[in-house]
Amino acid sequence: MTPPSSTATSTHEESVRTRPRVEGEREREILEATLETLVELGYDKLSFDAVAGAAKASKATLYRRWPAKVDLVVDALELMLGVEADRFPDTGTLRGDLISQACAKGGLADDQPVKVFGSLMNAMHRDRELHDAIMTRLIAPKMASAVHIFRAAQQRGEVGPGADLDLLARLLPAISIHEAMLTGSHPSQDRLVTLVDSVVLPACAATVQRD
Amino acid sequence: MTPPSSTATSTHEESVRTRPRVEGEREREILEATLETLVELGYDKLSFDAVAGAAKASKATLYRRWPAKVDLVVDALELMLGVEADRFPDTGTLRGDLISQACAKGGLADDQPVKVFGSLMNAMHRDRELHDAIMTRLIAPKMASAVHIFRAAQQRGEVGPGADLDLLARLLPAISIHEAMLTGSHPSQDRLVTLVDSVVLPACAATVQRD
Structure with missing residues (x-):
């Protein structure tokens, strides 16, 4: 068994560093905007456009962190439910x-x-x-x-x-x-x-x- | 106390007779088509057009019997739940x-x-x-x-x-x-x-x- 390649790890870290990431408080704000948008529009009508508008973020920023609507919504639900609380x-x-x-x-x-x-x-x-x-x-x-x-x-x-x-x-x-x-x-x-x-x-x- | 006016009653009956009415089995078919359309599309997307298509009825026929979507849907729900059963x-x-x-x-x-x-x-x-x-x-x-x-x-x-x-x-x-x-x-x-x-x-x- 070979250990995980350190090259792959550092490449991953570099790619994280070179891309602006949504983290911490900013992530929380976006997820809270997602919850508000969800209540307002329902899931079917919820779009990245609508969440981007509510969170004052760019759509590209959202897509980098959440590839699909389901990812964004379930992360928002997880925050809301405090699954670890x-x-x-x-x-x-x-x-x-x-x-x-x-x-x-x-x-x-x-x-x-x-x-x-x-x-x-x-x-x-x-x-x-x-x-x-x-x-x-x-x-x-x-x-x-x-x-x-x-x-x-x-x-x-x-x-x-x-x-x-x-x-x-x-x-x-x-x-x-x-x-x-x-x-x-x-x-x-x-x-x-x-x-x-x-x-x-x-x-x-x-x-x-x-x- | 005066009894209900017989004039008003017969006028009402005449108006019912002169308009084609949806009744009995035909009404039931339309309401069942409404339930199917509801499950398929959800309430927001349910339209008289969609129900008319599913029930093979004209939109005008539906509107004469049910002035608004909420009337049609609640009648359909009442049929489903057999409220009197x-x-x-x-x-x-x-x-x-x-x-x-x-x-x-x-x-x-x-x-x-x-x-x-x-x-x-x-x-x-x-x-x-x-x-x-x-x-x-x-x-x-x-x-x-x-x-x-x-x-x-x-x-x-x-x-x-x-x-x-x-x-x-x-x-x-x-x-x-x-x-x-x-x-x-x-x-x-x-x-x-x-x-x-x-x-x-x-x-x-x-x-x-x-x-």
């Missing part, structure tokens, strides 16, 4: 972990995701590439961290050994998203606590009694 | 009523609504008139019949007197729609029974214990 809380109780995660940035008490995903639903149904990118890069890590919480609860005996952890992990997002769609606004932190106490914990308790 | 089942148990309603035409085990509502989400967020028409004519009667089931259960003691019936009534739709969005297909009848047993009934039982 509070993935594995450890408060010692299922109730505490659920509330901690829901109230973190990009969690269910955050209002931006509801508006943004509302503007993506239609496109997600019809655009396989967008659907798969969202599932892989956003939903799968969210689900994994939710399931992690329930698995820890299972080890403490708060959830029965035969429970469907995927189903339990989906309850809070499902009800929150549904309420947000019906009412047009995301659930407050108090409402999330009510949902945890009146739906999620009883469903968990039922798995303990059943087993 | 199994609104008030009476099997004697909450479990039986929930399963009966979910498995009726236009219920949660029906796959068409998932696809159709997926194509409407974006527009619903941005188009107030469409949103309000859907809420008033479709969601409100659905919710009313779901709440009816839980109120009957409350009278039988299956649900506690202080329970939030609106929340309980939303659980099954919320989880079904969320699973459909994640997996791309609607829950089967078996899956709906699992959701009733592992989520809805435990949440109801918790309201009895709590009160």
